[in-house]
Amino acid sequence: MVDLVLKGIRKDFGATRAVDRINLTFPHGKLTALLGPSGCGKTTLLRMIAGLEDPTHGRILLGDEDITALPAHRRRFGMVFQSFALFPHLTVADNIAYALAIEGVDKAKRRARAEELLELVQLPGYGARRIGELSGGQRQRVAIARALAQEPRVFLLDEPMSALDAKLREDMQVELRLLQQRLKITTVVVTHDQREAMTMADQIVVMSHGHAEQVGPPQQIYSRPANAFVASFIGKANFLSGEATGGRFRVGEFTFEAPRAPSFLTGSKVTLAIRPENAVIGGKGPNALPARITFIRDVGSTRDIYLSTPVGEIVVEYGAGESLPPMHVGEDVPLQLPPETLHVFAREPEAAA
Amino acid sequence: MSASAAEEAASAPGPAHTDASGAALRLGLLAVLLVLCLVPFLFVLAISFGHKIEGAGWEFGFEFTHYARFFFGAAWPESFSQLYWQRLGYSVYFAAIAAVLAVALAFPFTYFLTRLSRLGQTIWLVILLSSLSLSEVFIVMGWDILLSARSGLPALLDALGITDWTKEIGWFRWFRDVGLASPRNFKFKTSGFATVLTMAYLVWPYAVILLYPALSRLDPSLIEAARTMGARPLTVTRTVILPLVRLPLVGSSLLLFVFLLGTYVTVTVFADPSQHTLAVSIYDSVRGSTLNAPFGAAQSVILLVAAGGFLLAGRRLSAAAAS
Structure with missing residues (x-):
């Protein structure tokens, strides 16, 4: 049971303060949504958790381990990007098994694991296809499968639904939530959609101007907003x-x-x-x-x-x-x-x- | 999603032309193409079959003497010479190494260039574009001084004590063996090294400009995705960046290679006369010492056909790689 803990995180880009005074605990096996309007610092915060940005100040802890200075490639955090960032030069199976190929896992095992993950995201038999042949929803499933391939310690998703149309988005929210509950993996989802956050999250962090305005379970945030910003942004x-x-x-x-x-x-x-x-x-x-x-x-x-x-x-x-x-x-x-x-x-x- | 939308937008029909003006435009383009490319080439082709009048000029004719001279030597059939094959060989050799070197050096530079801010990129591109205005003669003069024994790199290496140091550890002998040093000092002229270096320098800005579009289109999230999946920077380059820009890399190398086949000044200044290329030989025939325009034309046609052959082979290869 290791929680992901952020202590006093701050991030400056030149003179701009993107994220400030963030103290958060992401409980083990729970899904936390970072919710806020664009430019509120939620994506920057997620990227710092992933190791793609260095915090200007503060510490990131996974259990007792201080991972603040650990480079992204050594964190073993799975991440789904807004654009999905699938490799167009590789097949679906090779995309999913990329992390395993880097680790040096042999080919037969890689193939078996890719097929297993494709079944998990309900795309069995798609392994040999090229990324260009997939629809938006299928790409997202492949991106999720790929991020889960290395059995990540923390699962990060940056606006995972924004490239999908409205109908598909609602279905995928439920599906992703069910998947996350089944795998019991610590998950952080960045979103600007309050419906999405309320559908999926155990805990919502409402952010604005780089600050966490309120942290709590969805219903509490809806019924007991801490300030006018939260009241206007949620519902x-x-x-x-x-x-x-x-x-x-x-x-x-x-x-x-x-x-x-x-x-x-x-x-x-x-x-x-x-x-x-x-x-x-x-x-x-x-x-x-x-x-x-x-x-x-x-x-x-x-x-x-x-x-x-x-x-x-x-x-x-x-x-x-x-x-x-x-x-x-x-x-x-x-x-x-x-x-x-x-x-x-x-x-x-x-x-x- | 957004990428496919952009593709659709790009393939959507542009402003509609009326049929008449469209046809006129196409005809005009065709005329320009004919006048600028095809007519001069046909002229050269015709001359290559012409007859050389000893001690004078030449006249139109239809003989294969000049092609035979290229393929078998001037004294054929009494004796066989591969002199001109050798010349073509050096053309290909220098151009290939220099093109690959230029692209290899331009690749990391361009990659970091595309990661700069918009302003930084603009400044660098303006500097690069303006460097294209330097003529080959000017660049060769510069390198001539930089590599000269008295005031260039050899003198600098001597002054810094590097020459003595390489002598002490025994590496100097190796430089002497490959022709980059005289018995006592470094000597870069004349050498294949100086030739290739200058040729690579000549096309390096082109290499950057050719690689720039592909590398700036490279989605940074692909690189970040690879990093989150455990790939170190070098692994990211090997498994993600290089495969994604392989076609532009090959294409740029090929284009610069073909461009460099015609290098003249660099070769005459830096290459040993025994390693002179077909371009130098063509010039000698047309304007220089040997004065044989039909033979020069024949060599030109062969160089052109060779370049076309390489481009075609490159296209085949990249088409095979893409499928």
């Missing part, structure tokens, strides 16, 4: 700007209760957030306010009701199964923001931008 949210007043929060003329919010000094600037599925049209009780329907988006599986309220625009989402009275654009309806679903974050000067 959808309505945001209101307000001010703390004696344990409650004032937005314009309205005052809201949020019993789960931390305590703020009176007068401090805050951001209130509520998930679209938590707001209730026609709800009564605390945190109620008048609203007018401005737009209804019905995409089949969900209906989004756009409302104009005195505190700003709010979107409410209903699932297809949920019954709700007939509604029309222009209608006035009461809206309630249930107190226990309201998140409150301190408003950071830069987050306002």
Whole structure:
């Protein structure tokens, strides 16, 4: 049981600080997703784990072993690249057995292992094909098989689904997750897709501007976002700007209760957030306010009701199964923001931008 | 995915030409090709069958005397000489070694060049392109001085004590045996070494420019993938980079080889007269000491056919390797 641990990792490219103050534990046999918008440093972090970049500062540990200075070719970490990086001059089987060929494993064993891995990724009999003959999904499976050939100590995937179309992507997410659970291999996946992270991960690290904003299991990150950035990046949210007043929060003329919010000094600037599925049209009780329907988006599986309220625009989402009275654009309806679903974050000067 | 999309975009039809203007363009190109390439070649071909008037010029005719002289010697059938075969042999020998040397030296340079920033690459490419404006004569003059016994490399080696050192450890004898030293000092002129070195220098910028597109297209993630799978840098070069750029490497070598078959100034200055190439012999026939234009033309045709043969063989080989 060896965990992968990052301690105080920092990476500078010239004057640019790509990654800063990263302290993370990747538990053994679990899948961790590094999630964030492009340019947040998640790929740089993954490349440092792989040994393809050297951290400017900090240490990388695998169990008790300090691997910070260990070159990539001696780490035995399998990596799947965004472009898959399959060797076009080799057959599928030779691609998969590349690591074994480097090690000097004999040909018969290499062939057997390649066939075994091809079965694992559901491409039996593809060994003799050339890379150019494969579809995007097949290439990805080959890239996964190749990265697993050396029985890696850690399995790394850099945006593995980005080259696939939407339908295939969803299937591969489930398949990759099942494969990872079967092999019980410590896995790190870089992604900018929150659905992908929530589908596959045991643990999500939400990153922005080179920092880890929040680390935790997917459901915890969704239901208890640590700050406004996480709330906006994971799922959808309505945001209101307000001010703390004696344990409650004032937005314009309205005052809201949020019993789960931390305590703020009176007068401090805050951001209130509520998930679209938590707001209730026609709800009564605390945190109620008048609203007018401005737009209804019905995409089949969900209906989004756009409302104009005195505190700003709010979107409410209903699932297809949920019954709700007939509604029309222009209608006035009461809206309630249930107190226990309201998140409150301190408003950071830069987050306002 | 993105690569195949790019290919599709590249193969998509460009701006449509009307049939008439397209045909005119093709005709124009054909005319240029005829005037610039085919007509001069046919002219040389015709002269090669011409008749040499002793003590004067030549006239058009149809005789194989000059080809016979190349293949069997001037005194055939009384005696056989392989002098001109030898000349062709030295042409091939120097050009082949120099082309391979230039590509071998350009390969690591170009590889590291493509890993530089955009600005760095641009600066280097501009320097290289401007070095192409140097004429062969100028380059040969430079190397002539650099390799000269009194003020060049031999003098430097002597001053640094390297000459004495190689004498002490007994290596100097080896240099003398291969003709790179006089009894007392290093001597690089005349030598095959100086010839090949200068020829390689001459085409090295071309080699870089020929290898640049292939190496800059090389996906860095392929190299990184190999590293994560346990390959050391040298293993990565051997198992990934070289196989991927093998065709451009062979193609560039072949092209530079054919180009170098015609090297003239370098050979006349640096090669021993016994090792002069067919290009020198052609010049001697056409303009120089022997004055026999039809024989010069015949040698030119043979050199051209030989070059064509090498290109064809190279294409066959690379086609076989690619399939």
